[in-house]
Every structure is written in C-alpha cells, then in structure tokens.
Amino acid sequence: MTRKKMIKKGSSSSTFTYAPALESSALVKLKKGHQLFINGRFVPAADHTTMNSINPATGKLLTKFSVAKKRDADKAVQAATKAYHNVWSKMPGIERGKYLFRISRILQIRAKEFAVLESLDSGKPIKESRDFDIPLAAAHFFYYAGWADKLNYCVPGQQVSSLGVVGQIIPWNFPLLMAAWKIAPALAAGNCVVLKPAETTPLTALLLAEVCQEAELPPGVVNIITGPATTGQALVNHPAIKKIAFTGSTEVGKLIAKTCAEQGKLVTLELGGKSANIVFEDAAIDQAIEGIVNGIYFNQGQVCCAGSRLLVEESIQETIIKKLKRRINTLRIGDPMDKNTDIGAINSAEQFQKIKKLVKAGKAEGGYFYESTSPLPSVGFFHRPCFISQQSSANLLNRVEVFGPVLSIQSFRTPDEAIAKANDTPYGLAAGIWSDKGSKIQHIAQALKAGVIWANTYNKFDPAAPFGGYKESGIGREGGLHGLLPYLEIKS
Amino acid sequence: MKVVKTIKLYIDGQFVRSESGQSFSMEKKGSGKKSPEQFARIALASRKDFRNAVEAAKKAHNSWNARSPFNRGQILYRMAEMLSEKQAQFSQLFQDALGQTPKLAQHELQKTIDIIIYYAGFSDKFQQLTATVNPVNGPFHNFTTAEPIGVVAYIDAQNFSLAKILNNICSIIVSGNTTVSLLGAECPAVLAPLAEVFATCDLPAGVVNLLTGHLDELSAVISTHREVRSFCFADESMTLYKQMKAQGVDNMKRSALVTNAVPTLENILHFVEYKTIWHPIGL
Numbered sequence: 001m002t003r004k005k006m007i008k009k010g011s012s013s014s015t016f017t018y019a020p021a022l023e024s025s026a027l028v029k030l031k032k033g034h035q036l037f038i039n040g041r042f043v044p045a046a047d048h049t050t051m052n053s054i055n056p057a058t059g060k061l062l063t064k065f066s067v068a069k070k071r072d073a074d075k076a077v078q079a080a081t082k083a084y085h086n087v088w089s090k091m092p093g094i095e096r097g098k099y100l101f102r103i104s105r106i107l108q109i110r111a112k113e114f115a116v117l118e119s120l121d122s123g124k125p126i127k128e129s130r131d132f133d134i135p136l137a138a139a140h141f142f143y144y145a146g147w148a149d150k151l152n153y154c155v156p157g158q159q160v161s162s163l164g165v166v167g168q169i170i171p172w173n174f175p176l177l178m179a180a181w182k183i184a185p186a187l188a189a190g191n192c193v194v195l196k197p198a199e200t201t202p203l204t205a206l207l208l209a210e211v212c213q214e215a216e217l218p219p220g221v222v223n224i225i226t227g228p229a230t231t232g233q234a235l236v237n238h239p240a241i242k243k244i245a246f247t248g249s250t251e252v253g254k255l256i257a258k259t260c261a262e263q264g265k266l267v268t269l270e271l272g273g274k275s276a277n278i279v280f281e282d283a284a285i286d287q288a289i290e291g292i293v294n295g296i297y298f299n300q301g302q303v304c305c306a307g308s309r310l311l312v313e314e315s316i317q318e319t320i321i322k323k324l325k326r327r328i329n330t331l332r333i334g335d336p337m338d339k340n341t342d343i344g345a346i347n348s349a350e351q352f353q354k355i356k357k358l359v360k361a362g363k364a365e366g367g368y369f370y371e372s373t374s375p376l377p378s379v380g381f382f383h384r385p386c387f388i389s390q391q392s393s394a395n396l397l398n399r400v401e402v403f404g405p406v407l408s409i410q411s412f413r414t415p416d417e418a419i420a421k422a423n424d425t426p427y428g429l430a431a432g433i434w435s436d437k438g439s440k441i442q443h444i445a446q447a448l449k450a451g452v453i454w455a456n457t458y459n460k461f462d463p464a465a466p467f468g469g470y471k472e473s474g475i476g477r478e479g480g481l482h483g484l485l486p487y488l489e490i491k492s
Numbered sequence: 493m494k495v496v497k498t499i500k501l502y503i504d505g506q507f508v509r510s511e512s513g514q515s516f517s518m519e520k521k522g523s524g525k526k527s528p529e530q531f532a533r534i535a536l537a538s539r540k541d542f543r544n545a546v547e548a549a550k551k552a553h554n555s556w557n558a559r560s561p562f563n564r565g566q567i568l569y570r571m572a573e574m575l576s577e578k579q580a581q582f583s584q585l586f587q588d589a590l591g592q593t594p595k596l597a598q599h600e601l602q603k604t605i606d607i608i609i610y611y612a613g614f615s616d617k618f619q620q621l622t623a624t625v626n627p628v629n630g631p632f633h634n635f636t637t638a639e640p641i642g643v644v645a646y647i648d649a650q651n652f653s654l655a656k657i658l659n660n661i662c663s664i665i666v667s668g669n670t671t672v673s674l675l676g677a678e679c680p681a682v683l684a685p686l687a688e689v690f691a692t693c694d695l696p697a698g699v700v701n702l703l704t705g706h707l708d709e710l711s712a713v714i715s716t717h718r719e720v721r722s723f724c725f726a727d728e729s730m731t732l733y734k735q736m737k738a739q740g741v742d743n744m745k746r747s748a749l750v751t752n753a754v755p756t757l758e759n760i761l762h763f764v765e766y767k768t769i770w771h772p773i774g775l
Contacts (some may be wrong), residue, residue: 261737462628
C-alpha cells in the first residue's frame with residue numbers, strides 16, 4: 001500500500017490503529033452530590049436545589065452539584081467580606097504568598113487526580129489536561145504567590161492597595177486553569193473572592209476548594225458557588241462586590257459590563273475572538289501546518305484565542321490546503337481518557353448543537369468544505385475537525401466565533417492585505433504570524449490590533465505572559481505583572 | 493469699532509463653523525450689570541460635526557502613532573512654548589469671561605504650561621516604565637508593550653480649568669492616540685486661543701479636534717460611536733458617566749474618570765492597550 005493510500009484510509013485502516021491506552025479513573029472518587037464551598041466549609045444550597053454534571057464523552061450522569069441562588073451568593077459574599085476585613089487584608093504579603101505557594105504545591109502533587117477529573121467533566125483529552133491545564137494552573141499559583149509581598153513595585157512611584165471582595169465567573173473550556181487565572185492574582189493582591197465555575201464543569205473548582213482546605217487557607221478567603229447563569233447574576237448584582245472578573249462569551253460579557261457600569265463596579269473581561277493565523281510564503285511550511293492545527297483544533301477549538309481564521313499567502317494556498325487535509329486525517333478523535341486521543345468531546349450537548357448549526361449555515365453560504373474522515377465514537381458529543389475555504393470576509397464562518405474545531409481559510413497577496421483582513425473584525429484577542437523574516441514579523445505584529453501575538457508558534461501560555469484582548473475581546477490583562485493591575489487600587 | 497473674532501470649531505486642523513449652521517452666545521461673568529453682556533458668539537457642534545471630527549482623528553491616528561516618541565515629545569514641548577507666548581491673551585480671556593483676577597489667571601497658566609512639559613518629557617519614557625520582558629518557560633523572547641488605543645473622546649463640561657483640559661488632552665495624545673474633545677460650557681470661548689496653540693505647534697491635523705456643544709445632545713453619539721475606543725470623563729455628573737459607560741459597552745469602550753489637573757503616569761496608562769508578543773529563540 002502506498003503512503004498516500006494508507007493515509008487516505010486514515011485511522012479506519014487496521015494497519016495503523018492504536019491499541020487504546022486508557023487512563024484509569026480510579027484516582028477520582030466522585031461524591032454523589034457536590035456542595036457549595038462557603039466560608040471554608042462545604043454546605044448545601046439553602047433550598048437544596050441541584051443540577052446534573054454530565055460526562056460529555058458518554059452523555060451519562062457523572063454526579064450532582066448544588067445550585068446557588070441569591071441567598072447562597074449573599075452568604076458567600078458575606079463570608080468573603082468578613083475574611084477580607086478580619087484576616088486577609090491585615091495579613092502581611094509574605095504570609096499571603098505562602099498560602100498560594102502551598103496551594104500550588106498541593107496542585108502539583110495531586111495533578112493526576114485533577115487531570116482525570118478535568119477530562120471526565122469537560123471532555124478534553126487527558127494528554128491536554130495532564131500536560132497543559134493542570135501544570136499551568138499550578139504554575140499560576142506559584143507565579144502570583146511571589147508577587148504578594150512585592151505589590152508596591154507594580155506601579156512605578158505609586159503605593160497600591162487591594163480592592164475588597166471580587167466576584168469571578170469562569171467558562172468551561174479550561175475549568176481549573178481559568179479558576180487559577182482568576183484566584184491567584186486576586187489573592188496575591190490581597191482580595192477575597194467568590195468564584196462561580198461554569199455549570200457544565202464545576203468539579204475541578206470544587207476539588208480546588210478541597211485543596212484550599214488542605215492548605216489551611218483562612219475560611220472565606222476563597223468561596224466557590226456553583227450553578228447556572230442565574231448564580232452568576234446574583235454575584236454580579238451583589239452590592240458588596242467591588243469588582244467582577246469574567247471570562248466567557250462577548251454576548252454575556254457585554255451584559256455584565258453594562259450592569260457593572262450602572263452599578264459603579266469595576267470590571268475586567270476576557271471575551272471571545274476570531275483570531276487570524278497569518279502564513280507567509282517564506283514560512284517553514286510543515287511547522288506552520290502544526291501551528292495551524294494546534295491553533296484551531298487544540299481543545300476541540302473551544303479556545304477564546306483559537307486561530308479560527310487562517311490567512312494564507314496566495315502562492316502557497318494550494319500546498320497548505322493539501323498538507324492540512326492530510327494532517328487533520330491523522331488526528332485521533334475519541335475517548336478523552338485515552339492517552340492517544342487528539343480530539344476529545346465537545347463540552348456539552350448545547351455547544352455541540354451550536355457548532356453543528358453554525359457549520360450547516362456556513363456551508364450553505366458556499367465555498368469548499370472539508371472535514372476529517374476519521375470515525376466518530378457512537379456515543380457522546382464528538383465533532384470532526386474541519387475547514388472551509390473559498391469564502392470571503394463577509395461570510396458567517398469568517399465573522400462569528402464558533403468555539404469548535406472549525407477553521408475558515410482565506411488568501412492574501414500583500415502584507416497590507418493580510419493586516420487589513422486580520423484586523424477586519426470587532427474582536428482583537430490574538431493572532432499568529434508565520435514567516436522566516438524577523439523584521440516582517442515585527443512589522444506585522446505592530447500593525448495587528450490584538451493583545452497576544454504568536455510568531456511562528458500558537459496557543460502558548462505562561463503565568464508570566466500577560467494575556468487579554470483589544471476591542472470587543474475584553475478589557476484588562478491576566479498573567480504577568482499586568483495581570484495584577486486589575487486587582488489593585490492606586491493610593492492617591 | 494471693535495473687531496470681534498468668530499469662534500469656530502477646530503476639526504482636522506481647520507477652523508470651521510458647525511455644519512448645522514448653529515451657534516450660541518456666551519455671556520460674560522461677573523460684569524456686574526443687570527442684563528448679561530454677550531462675550532462671544534460660538535459655533536455649536538452637532539452630532540454630525542462630532543462624527544466628522546472622529547473621522548479626522550481616526551485618519552490622523554496612524555501617522556501620529558508612527559512618529560517617534562522623541563518627535564511627539566518635541567511637539568508637546570512646542571505646545572508649551574506656543575501657550576506660553578499666548579499667556580496674555582489667555583489671561584485676558586479668563587479675566588473678561590470668567591471674572592478671574594490676573595493673579596489667579598496667571599497661576600492657572602503657569603500650572604498648565606508645567607503640565608504640558610511634564611507630558612512632553614514622558615513621551616519616550618512611559619514605555620520603559622510599563623513594558624516588560626516576560627521570563628516564560630520555553631525558548632521564546634516574550635515581551636509586553638503599551639500601545640495607543642486609537643480615538644479617545646474627551647468630555648469636559650463643568651468646573652472649567654485650562655490645566656485640567658491640558659492634563660487630559662496631553663495624557664491622551666502623548667502615547668499616540670488622537671482625540672475629539674468637547675469643551676466646557678463655562679468657558680467655551682477658550683476654544684479659540686487653544687485651537688490656535690494646537691494649530692501652530694506642529695501637531696499634525698486631526699490629532700486634537702475641539703468642539704463646543706451641548707453635552708446632553710452629544711453624549712449618546714459619543715458613547716455609542718464605534719470608532720471611539722475610549723473616553724475620558726472630566727465632568728462632575730456620575731449619573732452621566734455611568735450612563736455613558738453603559739452605552740459604550742456595545743463596542744467595549746474603555747473609559748477613565750479624571751477630574752483633576754494632576755499629571756501622572758497613571759493618566760497616560762488609562763489610554764494604552766498592552767500587547768504581548770511571543771517570538772521563538774533558536775537556530
């Protein structure tokens with residue numbers, strides 16, 4: 001059999017099938033019902049309402065968790081307020097830092113347990129939760145721990161202070177990592193928090209609550225309340241909250257920003273994107289292919305900064321498309337718990353339907369559509385990696401954030417056209433540039449209206465590197481020195 | 493017979509009447525007479541004038557941002573020079589229009605000049621105080637720099653102070669932003685000498701645009717304009733500030749509340765956006 005034929009047959013060919021390499025889920029002992037974490041203790045919701053947590057790879061029930069209502073949110077905010085005034089704001093920075101170091105250490109030693117739980121709850125491949133989500137979450141706590149006693153270096157010539165109680169609302173695509181991005185800088189800056197994880201992925205945040213107990217973090221410094229959007233609304237509307245930090249869709253972000261504006265609350269937002277990944281003809285092509293794949297298919301494309309718009313120099317368009325087709329057929333779609341899996345499950349039935357609907361509408365507008373030929377598991381929410389080309393900037397899939405493994409491809413002739421196309425969006429979160437020429441990279445990077453630019457790489461993250469968007473992709477930065485600023489007040 | 497100057501709007505480096513043909517009369521303060529005396533007749537900006545000014549500011553942004561920080565610093569310093577030369581004119585205006593004492597007017601002007609010089613000297617330094625090289629895990633040169641955000645609207649309707657106006661306009665433009673400024677109802681006549689300062693200090697056309705108009709008429713068009721990326725609010729009305737912020741959510745408008753005349757680094761940082769670049773290191 002020729003190489004071409006073998007590849008064409010893809011993973012359905014018996015020649016190259018892998019034996020499953022399943023990660024054991026025995027490490028994780030799921031309780032029947034998970035409760036709210038308020039004032040250092042797990043408590044049921046006042047009215048004992050619960051919701052189901054589903055494993056998206058099977059569609060089956062994992063466990064139940066409490067639904068926090070207004071009364072519960074109020075209890076959590078009160079606990080945080082008390083902890084802020086009595087303990088946390090009075091504690092020397094070095095001591096606050098030690099708690100964060102401790103949390104980081106516990107996360108590292110319990111990493112496998114977290115990784116397994118994360119994959120069960122979110123549907124992401126175990127290799128990603130194991131090698132990306134959990135280590136990076138631990139690194140975030142470690143990084144910000146060291147800032148806690150150095151805050152007066154943050155703004156040159158200015159003394160700073162904490163804000164008070166911060167409400168934090170996070171999405172389902174990187175559940176623990178987003179919790180770490182939110183909690184670590186807030187606590188380092190001396191604030192107390194009430195965090196609301198996404199309704200489809202509350203479990204690792206609640207396990208993080210156990211870590212807070214294990215680290216003997218003073219009660220009330222971190223509170224975690226679970227539930228649907230109404231839980232978040234109760235938090236956003238609470239009068240004792242000084243600031244809201246939200247990561248999620250631009251649509252919800254705008255509603256929150258409006259409420260915060262009206263109520264005089266501070267707000268930082270990490271919202272959607274339609275990021276351009278620009279490939280010039282002088283780029284290392286095979287490396288660029290890996291970057292394109294990583295850019296859009298990482299975490300099933302459910303990434304706010306996903307490189308969902310590929311802009312290719314016209315002279316190499318055909319080559320890129322040919323190589324891309326071959327590459328996406330080697331991506332293994334399947335059980336998130338299998339260590340060989342590249343593409344796991346879409347996070348929820350709702351998101352799965354949304355992606356399918358957008359793809360259908362996008363295809364109906366014409367162009368050339370291609371999807372992986374790999375077989376899909378018979379149960380669960382699985383979507384094949386795909387792309388669409390021969391469409392224009394005005395088409396749906398070039399404008400709307402899909403939040404799924406869907407790439408749109410356009411070509412350009414000059415660097416100026418690439419810049420214009422890349423910036424032709426209300427979003428401005430990230431962009432990728434692939435070229436062998438350093439001066440060209442710097443020129444394009446300067447001209448792009450986006451908060452994060454990856455040159456000859458994509459989807460790289462680090463606790464020390466500020467992340468966040470221009471324009472409608474959000475306000476404020478997370479990570480690095482700049483990620484502390486939204487949690488500090490300059491003393492006048 | 494006295495020859496009175498018509499006070500026009502300042503848009504794209506041009507002195508223009510309102511496209512609406514509207515104007516209003518500014519009365520003298522403290523003249524001690526029973527019937528108020530007219531001080532000047534001033535063009536009244538319409539919503540269309542505001543949109544035209546935003547267009548000019550947007551057009552000017554790229555070239556202003558492309559200037560070297562050193563060059564921007566020199567132009568700001570030249571602004572202080574031109575204002576200094578016009579001190580007598582400003583002083584007379586403050587005495588005639590606002591009833592200020594010569595001493596008070598002089599004090600305000602000196603303060604204003606100092607503020608402009610403060611920002612002139614910051615043009616090539618604020619980056620060095622806020623940009624970072626980030627020690628990431630992996631072979632990458634990773635750095636974060638501050639960039640201007642684009643067109644910033646400036647709203648100043650109450651508590652007239654020339655020092656406050658320049659504190660805000662300079663903090664907006666020093667990093668490469670451009671602005672459309674709506675100047676206060678208490679002393680709209682200041683637009684004339686101020687525009688002449690901007691017109692003669694080598695500032696490219698469109699970087700600073702000055703309007704006089706009714707805030708209640710213009711606030712909605714300012715907060716909902718999609719090309720306006722941020723606004724600086726120097727009015728006292730918190731109700732209006734909250735309302736404009738809520739209206740500005742549609743294009744995620746940034747905002748800052750600066751009602752004083754204290755020049756700081758922080759003021760510059762209200763109007764920048766941070767960009768992080770990952771560049772690989774390797775052979």
